[in-house]
Amino acid sequence: MRWLRFLLPVASVAALTIVAILPWGLPTADRFVLPLLPVVAIYCWTLDRDAWLPEWSVFLAGLLLDVLTQGPLGYWALVYLVAYVVAVYCSRFDVDTTAQRLALFTGAIVFVTLFAWLAASAYFIAFLDAEPYVRGAGVAVLAAAIITLLRRVARSAGVPARPVRLTRRD
Amino acid sequence: MTRLKDGHIYFGRGDGAAPRRRLRPLLLLLMFVSTALMLLSRLDHSMLGDVRWQIASWMTPVFKTAMIPVEPIREMGHAISTQVSLPDEVERLRKENQKLSSWEWRARQLEAKLADIEAIAKVVPEQKLDFITSRVIADSSGAFVHNVTIDAGSARKVKCGYPVVNADGLIGRVVDIGPNAARVLLATDLNSRIPVVVGPKAVRAIMAGDNSSRPRLIYIPDGAKISPGDDVSTSGQGGLFPVGLRLGVVAGDNIQKPRVALRANLDRLDYVSVLFYDDPSAHLTDDLMNGKGASDSTGAAPKTSERAGP
Numbered sequence: 001m002r003w004l005r006f007l008l009p010v011a012s013v014a015a016l017t018i019v020a021i022l023p024w025g026l027p028t029a030d031r032f033v034l035p036l037l038p039v040v041a042i043y044c045w046t047l048d049r050d051a052w053l054p055e056w057s058v059f060l061a062g063l064l065l066d067v068l069t070q071g072p073l074g075y076w077a078l079v080y081l082v083a084y085v086v087a088v089y090c091s092r093f094d095v096d097t098t099a100q101r102l103a104l105f106t107g108a109i110v111f112v113t114l115f116a117w118l119a120a121s122a123y124f125i126a127f128l129d130a131e132p133y134v135r136g137a138g139v140a141v142l143a144a145a146i147i148t149l150l151r152r153v154a155r156s157a158g159v160p161a162r163p164v165r166l167t168r169r170d
Numbered sequence: 171m172t173r174l175k176d177g178h179i180y181f182g183r184g185d186g187a188a189p190r191r192r193l194r195p196l197l198l199l200l201m202f203v204s205t206a207l208m209l210l211s212r213l214d215h216s217m218l219g220d221v222r223w224q225i226a227s228w229m230t231p232v233f234k235t236a237m238i239p240v241e242p243i244r245e246m247g248h249a250i251s252t253q254v255s256l257p258d259e260v261e262r263l264r265k266e267n268q269k270l271s272s273w274e275w276r277a278r279q280l281e282a283k284l285a286d287i288e289a290i291a292k293v294v295p296e297q298k299l300d301f302i303t304s305r306v307i308a309d310s311s312g313a314f315v316h317n318v319t320i321d322a323g324s325a326r327k328v329k330c331g332y333p334v335v336n337a338d339g340l341i342g343r344v345v346d347i348g349p350n351a352a353r354v355l356l357a358t359d360l361n362s363r364i365p366v367v368v369g370p371k372a373v374r375a376i377m378a379g380d381n382s383s384r385p386r387l388i389y390i391p392d393g394a395k396i397s398p399g400d401d402v403s404t405s406g407q408g409g410l411f412p413v414g415l416r417l418g419v420v421a422g423d424n425i426q427k428p429r430v431a432l433r434a435n436l437d438r439l440d441y442v443s444v445l446f447y448d449d450p451s452a453h454l455t456d457d458l459m460n461g462k463g464a465s466d467s468t469g470a471a472p473k474t475s476e477r478a479g480p
Contacts, residue, residue, distance in 0.1 A: 070314075
């Protein structure tokens with residue numbers, strides 16, 4: 001079903017964006033992890049060659065979060081687009097082991113979080129407290145580790161592989 | 171990679187042949203738009219504020235629906251954290267109960283004495299404030315703003331500027347209003363400024379939020395003595411908030427830059443009450459303005475204002 005290739009990624013990113021705004025009762029310093037969850041989803045779906053997550057949907061998800069959080073418009077849209085760019089570059093690395101995949105995932109989250117902190121600091125023209133960002137990145141890396149391990153388990157549990165396509169080469 | 175040689179034609183597996191993702195020019199355009207929007211937000215363009223609140227108001231039904239599965243998860247998390255801190259909490263409550271028992275007796279005595287004095291002085295009774303209680307449906311606390319959205323709006327007669335409290339005291343005020351939702355600016359927000367009185371000597375100051383969990387006290391008069399543990403409550407100055415709403419206590423070791431430890435836990439807001447408080451002096455100003463306007467238009471002499479007091 002081709003439409004699922006588009007619908008699943010877009011719906012999951014949109015759902016996580018809504019989740020990021022709900023009152024979970026988390027301390028303010030720990031709330032930064034919630035907007036990073038769509039970053040994890042953007043990374044996963046961009047690396048999945050069977051899925052199609054268009055950049056405009058990433059932009060709209062970020063813009064929606066900006067509108068709902070009453071923060072500066074364009075901030076999360078920019079951060080999510082950077083996450084998309086990072087994921088596209090990560091997809092070009094040839095990684096075979098789970099450890100390598102996890103290391104790449106962690107690097108991507110750290111880079112996006114660093115960018116988010118720098119962009120927020122530039123907005124206020126002052127270096128913001130980095131602690132909430134570090135905590136958020138820590139939890140996002142944990143989420144990334146769980147997702148990577150679950151995908152490995154799913155693969156080894158006998159999920160049918162994609163059919164082999166033979167393509168003509170010169 | 172598996173390669174099959176068939177005469178002069180080579181075949182490769184589909185995995186390797188899948189096209190790499192490329193960055194399209196649209197991405198650059200979207201990044202440019204995002205940066206431009208950020209700059210406009212920085213310049214505080216008024217149009218953006220109106221549009222975003224409109225969109226947030228439209229999203230209210232989505233939040234209400236999303237809250238249905240969230241509520242049990244929140245309750246579960248709350249129950250777990252309560253269980254973890256239960257022994258300490260019981261001990262704290264036991265001590266507090268002992269202290270409050272003696273205070274209750276003292277408060278009753280003072281209440282009776284105050285009632286006698288008020289009767290002798292014919293004090294005008296305090297106006298009772300009407301209120302409604304509403305549920306928090308969205309929390310926007312982050313690096314930029316500290317505010318929450320509640321599911322009561324103009325349809326419930328909520329207006330901009332109304333103070334919002336919970337059982338622990340003042341938490342903020344309504345700053346945006348839709349038909350069925352309102353945005354509450356929390357006391358910790360960067361833009362929050364609340365006139366307060368501090369301590370037994372009622373030192374006047376302004377409690378200013380800075381997006382941290384403990385707002386600062388600024389504009390303290392020179393020579394005023396403030397100590398850690400002093401109570402902080404609204405002063406009523408400016409007519410934005412009624413007098414005497416509890417906020418918290420003075421905290422921190424650095425008394426040169428005092429901060430306020432709020433009584434209300436702004437991270438865990440479930441239900442809040444909106445006080446229907448209109449600035450009484452605003453009506454007075456309107457009346458005076460109308461009176462002046464009428465007298466000017468008719469050419470009559472302006473009314474002399476009545477002198478207060480006996």
